[in-house]
Amino acid sequence: MDLATLLPFVVNVIVGGLVLGFVYAIIALGYTMVYGVLQLINFAHSEVFVTGAVVGFEVFRVLTPSPMNGYLKLGVALLAAMVVSGLLNVLIERLAYRPLRNAPKLVPLITAIGVSLILQDTLRVIEGFQGRFDLTYTLPDGFSNKFCAAESSCAGLGNALRTVGVDLQLKDVILIAVSLLSLAVLNYLVSRTRLGKAIRAVAQDRVTSGLMGIDANRMISATFLIGGALGGISGVLFGVKFGTVNAYSGFDPGIIAFTAAVLGGIGSIPGAVLGGLLLGVIQNLIGVSNIFGSLLGIANLEAIDASYQRIGAFLVLVLILIFKPTGLLGKSNVEKV
């Protein structure tokens, strides 16, 4: 195997990992925002994410016969998923976390797992009544086509990507674009608006910010709304990328995104993004390590095949917890006396 065939392969594996990483990153943001404000790991977030995916499926299903523009359909799906997942997340906080806000930290963690199980089965029942389990997305025409298939339709960046052998589908490009846009909006919201300032104040010190006239409960609800909406977006993107979801699809991406949030430094927004992207790439590289093993003749590497992809993510988590518990971009929490 020569370099000319191996290089595009490696580039593609990394690019594929980055695309996947954006999905993880947006889910990880949901974990990190809630943690930043409440120091609570919202384990129900993976189900909020699946709810978004299910809403997206329903929108595409209903809109399939209509002659509406494909991008408009995607827009409707994203908006609907944001609204439903956002409100769901607010509801979860109101019913399952707020009454326990002063309880020991373990208690809301347990209710979070309970909420997650309830949501899983509720989703299954809702779709099951209509005789569905694996929800197959019916995407608008063209979404699955190759990005820049013909040389004539490519220009600039598209052409540059093609020359190094990067192979993208239109939906991958859409996924990256939507992710970057949501990131930009989130960043603006948190760092430039009054709402963002208030949320940051509550995150820093709930009691003092209350004395300054900030309604902590409202800010916490707002955080859950934003986190849920991000979950909804990532759900739709996940459905568009992989084609099928079911009520239980949330577990794996949820746990990997949680790992990503910890890897980046939980509570840190750029950290969550960095963690998501890194994990996507690491996962894909581990998935192909047996190819390098057989090419380079390293027997030990040859034994590491795609079934180790997941373990790779958790190995990273363990290493991070041992050597840099605050995560890559996290700040250490100095106990004040």
Next chain:
Amino acid sequence: MKKTALSLSVLAALALGSASAQTTVKIATLSPLSGGQSDLGLQIRNGAQLAVNEYKAQFQRLGMNLQLVAYDDQADPATGTAQARKIASDRAILAVVGTLNSGVAIPSSQALASSRVAMVSPANTANQVTDRGLSNMNRIVARDDAQGPAGANFITGNLKAKKVYILNDKTAYGEGLAKEVEKALKAKGTQVVGNEGTEEKSDFSSIVAKIRLQKPDAIYFGGIYNQVGVFIKQLRENGITTPVVGGDGLDSSELATIAGKGASNIYFTTVAAPIEALPAAKTFAANFQKTFNDGAQGFGAFGYDAAKVVLQGILKAAQANGNKAPSRQQVEAAIRKGSFTGLLSGNVSFNSVGDRKAATLYVMNVEGGKYKLATSVPVRPVRQ
């Protein structure tokens, strides 16, 4: 007023007494009725239900009230074993039709063995299902060591592949099948460029990248339709049109739905014949459609056949027992030793460990989302 109440209750008691002169005899189905494989599991239950409906009158004449109870194993070994223990504790259940998954059949048949509840499987293909030599476990379908070589023969003979990439889903079923295929391919001198397992259900990008690099002539995937369907969809979207071959886990109409536009150039060997390939199945299919408002698929026919084996076995045991309801042990012996007729898939008799003495494998082809029969292969187990 009091008097009428009393006489009414006496009448009711009498009526109950005459009803209880009928012994209740139950058979159970054990298959996934919920979850990702419920499409196949429901077919098994419904097929068995049709057989029970057919035999009800015959049991009635012997003073037996025949019932079917359906248990849900969720395609999960632990759930299946728990359900098997429940079945064992219901003394009215004489035999079980099940399961769909070999991984579930192995522990649940073990759990039923001590209480001598016979199982007739409409679907399990893993070798260990009968290799353990349990006296209660039987199956009416071919084994992996028949299905694997049949798949390998198809890959080398019909597809003329020189390089094959093998995948499995890391379950007892998928790994067993993939191992048999690899063994058979290597024996023929075909190059196996990879054999790896993956539990991944949505993201196959790294595997697709490897397949693109290796350029195999055929891909074999030992797995179930809901995983393989997603894989095929992503494979085709990446412009790889290599034929994908699999086992009976792909035998569901859902496969084409999930794979969408990619549902072409797919082949799978299956123990459950397409309804059209079974000459006797026409009335069955119509009946199935009428009763359940759902089209019959292969596993429906095999659920029906397995239930018929069970019911004929119970009747034979009853006959030997002076036309009284037989014990579980008698049913178990009658099923293993009997020969059963009038089934959709031909006559059945079992060898000493519960494998069918002669069975047929079918190779199906999916093209543009449509399923059609490619070829059929007769198989015989090594032991007779």
